[in-house]
Amino acid sequence: xxxxxxxxxxxxxxxxxxxxxxxxxxxxxxxxxxxxxxxxxxxxxxxxxxxxxxxxxxxxxxxxxxxxxxxxxxxxxxxxxxxxxxxxxxxxxxxxxxxxxxxxxxxxxxxxxxxxxxxxxxxxxxxxxxxxxxxxxxxxxxxxxx
Amino acid sequence: xxxxxxxxxxxxxxxxxxxxxxxxxxxxxxxxxxxxxxxxxxxxxxxxxxxxxxxxxxxxxxxxxxxxxxxxxxxxxxxxxxxxxxxxxxxxxxxxxxxxxxxxxxxxxxxxxxxxxxxxxxxxxxxxxxxxxxxxxxxxxxxxxx
Numbered sequence: 269x270x271x272x273x274x275x276x277x278x279x280x281x282x283x284x285x286x287x288x289x290x291x292x293x294x295x296x297x298x299x300x301x302x303x304x305x306x307x308x309x310x311x312x313x314x315x316x317x318x319x320x321x322x323x324x325x326x327x328x329x330x331x332x333x334x335x336x337x338x339x340x341x342x343x344x345x346x347x348x349x350x351x352x353x354x355x356x357x358x359x360x361x362x363x364x365x366x367x368x369x370x371x372x373x374x375x376x377x378x379x380x381x382x383x384x385x386x387x388x389x390x391x392x393x394x395x396x397x398x399x400x401x402x403x404x405x406x407x408x409x410x411x412x413x414x
Numbered sequence: 415x416x417x418x419x420x421x422x423x424x425x426x427x428x429x430x431x432x433x434x435x436x437x438x439x440x441x442x443x444x445x446x447x448x449x450x451x452x453x454x455x456x457x458x459x460x461x462x463x464x465x466x467x468x469x470x471x472x473x474x475x476x477x478x479x480x481x482x483x484x485x486x487x488x489x490x491x492x493x494x495x496x497x498x499x500x501x502x503x504x505x506x507x508x509x510x511x512x513x514x515x516x517x518x519x520x521x522x523x524x525x526x527x528x529x530x531x532x533x534x535x536x537x538x539x540x541x542x543x544x545x546x547x548x549x550x551x552x553x554x555x556x557x558x559x560x
Contacts, residue, residue, distance in 0.1 A: 315480040315504035316462075316471055325462055334461040349526045350503050353496025358461035376529055380495045383522055 272296050272342040273366050277399055279306040279319060280344045286311055290403045293319040293343040295327045295336065295360070302339065303327035319343060320351035324358050336360045344400035345369065352380040355390055362391040366400030418442055418488040419512050423545055425452040425465060426490045432457055436549045439465040439489040441473045441482065441506070448485065449473035465489060466497035470504050482506045490546035491515065498526040501536055508537040512546030 272294055279292025283306040295303040305322030309315065320343055328334055340362040341355060346369040355363055363381065381392050418440055425438025429452040441449040451468030455461065466489055474480055486508040487501060492515040501509055509527065527538050 309480050312474075313478055313480050314471065314474040315482070316467065316474070316500060317480075318503075321462065325460065328458075328460040328462070332459055334455050334459050334463075336461070348499055348503065349529075349532070350496055350499030353494055353499050354462060357464075357494065357496050376526060379525065380522060383495075386495070 270299075270301070272301070272340075273344070273364065273395060273397055273400070275301060275304070276319075276342040276344050276366070277397070277403070279304055280400065280403055283307045283319070284403060284407060290407050291319045291343070291345045293323045293341055295323045296340045296342065297327075297331070297336075297338055302330050316350075318348065318351050320347055321354055324354050324360075328358065334358065340364065342366075344397070345404065346377050346394070349376045349380060352377045353386075356381060356383075356386045356388050359388045360390050362393065364393045364395050366395055366397030367404060368394065368401075416445075416447070418447070418486075419490070419510065419541060419543055419546070421447060421450070422465075422488040422490050422512070423543070423549070425450055426546065426549055429453045429465070430549060430553060436553050437465045437489070437491045439469045439487055441469045442486045442488065443473075443477070443482075443484055448476050462496075464494065464497050466493055467500055470500050470506075474504065480504065486510065488512075490543070491550065492523050492540070495522045495526060498523045499532075502527060502529075502532045502534050505534045506536050508539065510539045510541050512541060512543030513550060514540065514547075 276292045280290040284290035291307040303323045303326035305319040308317045336358040422438045426436040430436035437453040449469045449472035451465040454463045482504040
Protein backbone atom coordinates (compact mmCIF):
# COMPACT_ATOMS: atom_id res chain seq x y z
CA UNK A 269 0.00 0.00 0.00
CA UNK A 270 1.22 3.50 -0.83
CA UNK A 271 2.14 5.71 2.11
CA UNK A 272 0.58 8.96 0.92
CA UNK A 273 2.40 11.06 3.51
CA UNK A 274 5.66 9.66 2.15
CA UNK A 275 4.55 10.79 -1.31
CA UNK A 276 3.79 14.28 0.04
CA UNK A 277 7.22 14.23 1.70
CA UNK A 278 8.87 13.42 -1.64
CA UNK A 279 7.30 16.62 -2.98
CA UNK A 280 8.74 18.53 0.00
CA UNK A 281 12.17 17.09 -0.84
CA UNK A 282 11.83 18.33 -4.42
CA UNK A 283 10.97 21.81 -3.10
CA UNK A 284 14.06 21.68 -0.88
CA UNK A 285 16.27 20.97 -3.90
CA UNK A 286 14.99 24.21 -5.42
CA UNK A 287 15.74 26.08 -2.17
CA UNK A 288 12.04 26.54 -1.44
CA UNK A 289 10.49 26.09 2.01
CA UNK A 290 10.11 22.28 1.90
CA UNK A 291 6.38 21.58 1.94
CA UNK A 292 4.62 19.03 -0.24
CA UNK A 293 1.11 17.71 -0.82
CA UNK A 294 -0.75 15.00 -2.69
CA UNK A 295 -4.48 14.63 -3.35
CA UNK A 296 -5.88 11.12 -3.30
CA UNK A 297 -9.13 9.75 -4.69
CA UNK A 298 -10.20 6.10 -4.48
CA UNK A 299 -6.75 5.14 -3.25
CA UNK A 300 -4.93 6.80 -6.15
CA UNK A 301 -2.94 10.03 -6.32
CA UNK A 302 -4.74 12.44 -8.66
CA UNK A 303 -2.54 15.52 -8.07
CA UNK A 304 0.75 16.57 -6.53
CA UNK A 305 2.10 19.93 -5.44
CA UNK A 306 5.13 21.45 -3.81
CA UNK A 307 5.81 24.92 -2.53
CA UNK A 308 7.37 27.09 -5.23
CA UNK A 309 6.70 30.61 -4.00
CA UNK A 310 10.22 31.96 -4.48
CA UNK A 311 10.95 30.56 -7.91
CA UNK A 312 7.54 31.60 -9.25
CA UNK A 313 7.47 34.86 -7.23
CA UNK A 314 3.81 34.14 -6.66
CA UNK A 315 2.21 34.25 -3.20
CA UNK A 316 -0.35 31.63 -4.22
CA UNK A 317 2.13 28.87 -5.03
CA UNK A 318 1.77 26.80 -1.88
CA UNK A 319 1.84 23.01 -2.22
CA UNK A 320 -1.89 22.60 -1.47
CA UNK A 321 -3.03 25.30 -3.93
CA UNK A 322 -0.95 23.80 -6.73
CA UNK A 323 -2.36 20.33 -5.98
CA UNK A 324 -5.97 21.58 -5.78
CA UNK A 325 -5.57 23.44 -9.07
CA UNK A 326 -4.30 20.28 -10.75
CA UNK A 327 -6.98 18.06 -9.19
CA UNK A 328 -9.81 20.37 -10.36
CA UNK A 329 -8.37 20.30 -13.88
CA UNK A 330 -7.89 16.55 -13.86
CA UNK A 331 -11.30 15.73 -12.38
CA UNK A 332 -12.94 18.55 -14.39
CA UNK A 333 -14.79 19.77 -11.32
CA UNK A 334 -14.42 22.38 -8.59
CA UNK A 335 -15.96 19.86 -6.21
CA UNK A 336 -13.31 17.48 -4.93
CA UNK A 337 -15.77 15.40 -2.90
CA UNK A 338 -14.31 12.09 -1.83
CA UNK A 339 -10.76 13.40 -2.17
CA UNK A 340 -8.21 13.44 0.64
CA UNK A 341 -5.24 15.78 0.82
CA UNK A 342 -2.00 14.71 2.48
CA UNK A 343 0.25 17.63 3.30
CA UNK A 344 3.55 17.70 5.17
CA UNK A 345 2.68 20.83 7.22
CA UNK A 346 -0.54 22.08 8.79
CA UNK A 347 -2.25 24.24 6.13
CA UNK A 348 -2.09 28.04 6.36
CA UNK A 349 -5.41 29.99 6.30
CA UNK A 350 -5.31 30.41 2.50
CA UNK A 351 -4.84 26.68 1.96
CA UNK A 352 -7.31 25.64 4.68
CA UNK A 353 -9.90 27.92 3.05
CA UNK A 354 -9.11 26.46 -0.38
CA UNK A 355 -9.49 22.91 0.98
CA UNK A 356 -12.93 23.80 2.37
CA UNK A 357 -13.96 25.65 -0.82
CA UNK A 358 -13.01 22.61 -2.90
CA UNK A 359 -15.10 20.34 -0.62
CA UNK A 360 -12.15 18.05 0.04
CA UNK A 361 -13.33 15.31 2.41
CA UNK A 362 -10.28 14.91 4.62
CA UNK A 363 -6.99 16.63 5.45
CA UNK A 364 -4.06 14.67 6.87
CA UNK A 365 -1.00 16.68 7.90
CA UNK A 366 2.38 15.55 9.16
CA UNK A 367 3.77 18.50 11.14
CA UNK A 368 2.24 21.24 13.23
CA UNK A 369 2.79 24.93 12.56
CA UNK A 370 5.04 25.92 15.45
CA UNK A 371 4.33 29.65 15.34
CA UNK A 372 0.59 29.35 15.78
CA UNK A 373 -0.91 31.28 18.65
CA UNK A 374 -4.43 30.63 17.51
CA UNK A 375 -5.08 27.52 15.46
CA UNK A 376 -6.54 29.22 12.40
CA UNK A 377 -6.45 26.02 10.36
CA UNK A 378 -8.81 24.22 12.75
CA UNK A 379 -10.96 27.35 13.18
CA UNK A 380 -11.46 27.59 9.43
CA UNK A 381 -12.01 23.90 8.78
CA UNK A 382 -14.49 23.56 11.66
CA UNK A 383 -16.35 26.81 11.07
CA UNK A 384 -20.10 26.78 10.54
CA UNK A 385 -19.66 29.63 8.14
CA UNK A 386 -18.35 27.44 5.37
CA UNK A 387 -20.65 25.03 3.57
CA UNK A 388 -18.30 22.17 4.08
CA UNK A 389 -16.27 20.80 6.98
CA UNK A 390 -13.43 18.47 6.00
CA UNK A 391 -12.22 15.96 8.57
CA UNK A 392 -8.79 16.82 9.95
CA UNK A 393 -6.15 14.40 11.13
CA UNK A 394 -2.74 15.24 12.53
CA UNK A 395 -0.48 12.27 11.81
CA UNK A 396 2.81 13.22 13.44
CA UNK A 397 5.73 12.61 11.11
CA UNK A 398 9.30 13.27 12.18
CA UNK A 399 10.58 13.60 8.60
CA UNK A 400 8.01 16.29 7.72
CA UNK A 401 9.00 18.28 10.82
CA UNK A 402 12.79 17.79 10.54
CA UNK A 403 13.04 18.82 6.90
CA UNK A 404 11.47 22.19 7.80
CA UNK A 405 13.50 22.72 10.96
CA UNK A 406 16.75 21.91 9.14
CA UNK A 407 15.83 24.23 6.29
CA UNK A 408 15.31 27.21 8.58
CA UNK A 409 18.37 26.33 10.70
CA UNK A 410 20.52 26.40 7.56
CA UNK A 411 18.94 29.68 6.43
CA UNK A 412 19.76 31.32 9.75
CA UNK A 413 23.39 30.15 9.55
CA UNK A 414 23.86 31.88 6.18
CA UNK B 415 -10.35 60.30 -9.58
CA UNK B 416 -11.14 56.65 -10.24
CA UNK B 417 -13.64 55.01 -7.89
CA UNK B 418 -11.89 51.67 -7.38
CA UNK B 419 -14.94 50.02 -5.85
CA UNK B 420 -16.85 50.93 -8.99
CA UNK B 421 -14.12 49.22 -11.01
CA UNK B 422 -14.41 46.11 -8.81
CA UNK B 423 -18.18 46.29 -9.31
CA UNK B 424 -17.71 46.33 -13.10
CA UNK B 425 -15.85 43.02 -12.72
CA UNK B 426 -18.78 41.65 -10.69
CA UNK B 427 -21.13 42.70 -13.52
CA UNK B 428 -18.97 40.80 -16.02
CA UNK B 429 -19.17 37.70 -13.78
CA UNK B 430 -22.97 38.08 -13.68
CA UNK B 431 -23.15 38.06 -17.48
CA UNK B 432 -21.43 34.65 -17.40
CA UNK B 433 -23.93 33.43 -14.77
CA UNK B 434 -21.23 33.33 -12.08
CA UNK B 435 -21.78 34.55 -8.50
CA UNK B 436 -21.17 38.28 -9.15
CA UNK B 437 -18.03 39.18 -7.23
CA UNK B 438 -15.21 41.35 -8.56
CA UNK B 439 -11.89 42.74 -7.38
CA UNK B 440 -9.17 45.13 -8.44
CA UNK B 441 -5.66 45.57 -7.04
CA UNK B 442 -4.30 49.11 -6.93
CA UNK B 443 -0.74 50.36 -6.57
CA UNK B 444 0.26 54.05 -6.53
CA UNK B 445 -3.25 55.03 -7.57
CA UNK B 446 -3.31 52.73 -10.60
CA UNK B 447 -5.08 49.41 -11.20
CA UNK B 448 -2.46 46.70 -11.66
CA UNK B 449 -4.78 43.67 -11.78
CA UNK B 450 -8.45 42.75 -12.09
CA UNK B 451 -10.35 39.59 -11.27
CA UNK B 452 -13.87 38.25 -11.28
CA UNK B 453 -15.33 35.07 -9.92
CA UNK B 454 -15.31 32.31 -12.55
CA UNK B 455 -15.62 29.15 -10.49
CA UNK B 456 -18.39 27.54 -12.51
CA UNK B 457 -17.06 28.18 -15.99
CA UNK B 458 -13.54 27.11 -15.03
CA UNK B 459 -14.77 24.32 -12.71
CA UNK B 460 -11.97 25.35 -10.41
CA UNK B 461 -12.50 26.01 -6.69
CA UNK B 462 -9.64 28.53 -6.65
CA UNK B 463 -11.12 30.94 -9.21
CA UNK B 464 -12.41 33.59 -6.83
CA UNK B 465 -12.06 37.23 -7.89
CA UNK B 466 -9.32 37.99 -5.34
CA UNK B 467 -7.19 34.93 -6.20
CA UNK B 468 -7.33 35.74 -9.91
CA UNK B 469 -6.36 39.36 -9.21
CA UNK B 470 -3.50 38.38 -6.85
CA UNK B 471 -2.17 35.89 -9.39
CA UNK B 472 -2.14 38.59 -12.09
CA UNK B 473 -0.62 41.21 -9.78
CA UNK B 474 2.26 38.89 -8.77
CA UNK B 475 2.96 38.19 -12.43
CA UNK B 476 2.78 41.84 -13.42
CA UNK B 477 4.88 43.13 -10.52
CA UNK B 478 7.19 40.07 -10.71
CA UNK B 479 7.00 39.57 -6.97
CA UNK B 480 5.06 37.54 -4.44
CA UNK B 481 5.22 40.56 -2.15
CA UNK B 482 2.44 42.98 -2.99
CA UNK B 483 3.52 45.55 -0.40
CA UNK B 484 1.92 48.93 -0.97
CA UNK B 485 -0.96 47.36 -2.91
CA UNK B 486 -4.62 47.73 -1.98
CA UNK B 487 -7.34 45.32 -2.99
CA UNK B 488 -10.90 46.50 -3.58
CA UNK B 489 -13.40 43.67 -3.57
CA UNK B 490 -17.18 43.77 -3.81
CA UNK B 491 -17.73 41.16 -1.06
CA UNK B 492 -15.97 40.43 2.23
CA UNK B 493 -13.23 37.89 1.39
CA UNK B 494 -13.71 34.21 2.23
CA UNK B 495 -11.01 32.49 4.37
CA UNK B 496 -9.06 31.33 1.30
CA UNK B 497 -8.93 34.84 -0.14
CA UNK B 498 -8.28 36.53 3.23
CA UNK B 499 -5.36 34.13 3.72
CA UNK B 500 -4.07 34.85 0.21
CA UNK B 501 -4.28 38.61 0.84
CA UNK B 502 -2.21 38.21 4.02
CA UNK B 503 0.27 35.83 2.33
CA UNK B 504 0.78 38.34 -0.49
CA UNK B 505 1.44 41.13 2.06
CA UNK B 506 -1.26 43.34 0.55
CA UNK B 507 -1.39 46.55 2.60
CA UNK B 508 -5.12 47.20 2.68
CA UNK B 509 -8.42 45.49 1.91
CA UNK B 510 -11.55 47.52 1.12
CA UNK B 511 -14.78 45.57 0.69
CA UNK B 512 -18.24 46.73 -0.33
CA UNK B 513 -20.64 44.15 1.11
CA UNK B 514 -20.65 41.96 4.18
CA UNK B 515 -20.96 38.19 4.06
CA UNK B 516 -24.47 37.65 5.42
CA UNK B 517 -24.04 34.03 6.40
CA UNK B 518 -21.13 34.61 8.75
CA UNK B 519 -21.53 33.39 12.29
CA UNK B 520 -17.92 33.99 13.13
CA UNK B 521 -16.09 36.66 11.19
CA UNK B 522 -13.30 34.50 9.82
CA UNK B 523 -12.09 37.23 7.47
CA UNK B 524 -11.30 39.59 10.34
CA UNK B 525 -9.92 36.75 12.48
CA UNK B 526 -7.48 35.80 9.72
CA UNK B 527 -6.45 39.32 8.78
CA UNK B 528 -5.91 40.35 12.41
CA UNK B 529 -4.22 37.15 13.56
CA UNK B 530 -0.80 37.31 15.16
CA UNK B 531 -0.02 34.02 13.51
CA UNK B 532 0.49 35.55 10.11
CA UNK B 533 3.54 37.68 9.42
CA UNK B 534 1.47 40.46 7.98
CA UNK B 535 -1.73 42.25 8.99
CA UNK B 536 -3.42 44.17 6.20
CA UNK B 537 -5.69 47.07 7.15
CA UNK B 538 -9.36 46.28 6.60
CA UNK B 539 -12.08 48.74 5.67
CA UNK B 540 -15.76 47.98 5.14
CA UNK B 541 -17.09 50.62 2.75
CA UNK B 542 -20.79 49.84 2.48
CA UNK B 543 -21.94 49.81 -1.13
CA UNK B 544 -25.55 49.17 -2.07
CA UNK B 545 -24.68 48.07 -5.62
CA UNK B 546 -22.24 45.41 -4.42
CA UNK B 547 -24.86 44.02 -2.04
CA UNK B 548 -27.84 44.22 -4.41
CA UNK B 549 -26.14 42.48 -7.33
CA UNK B 550 -25.51 39.45 -5.09
CA UNK B 551 -28.97 39.43 -3.50
CA UNK B 552 -30.66 39.68 -6.89
CA UNK B 553 -28.47 36.89 -8.29
CA UNK B 554 -29.45 34.47 -5.54
CA UNK B 555 -33.11 35.58 -5.64
CA UNK B 556 -33.23 34.75 -9.36
CA UNK B 557 -31.48 31.42 -8.78
CA UNK B 558 -34.07 30.43 -6.18
CA UNK B 559 -36.92 31.32 -8.55
CA UNK B 560 -35.60 28.92 -11.20
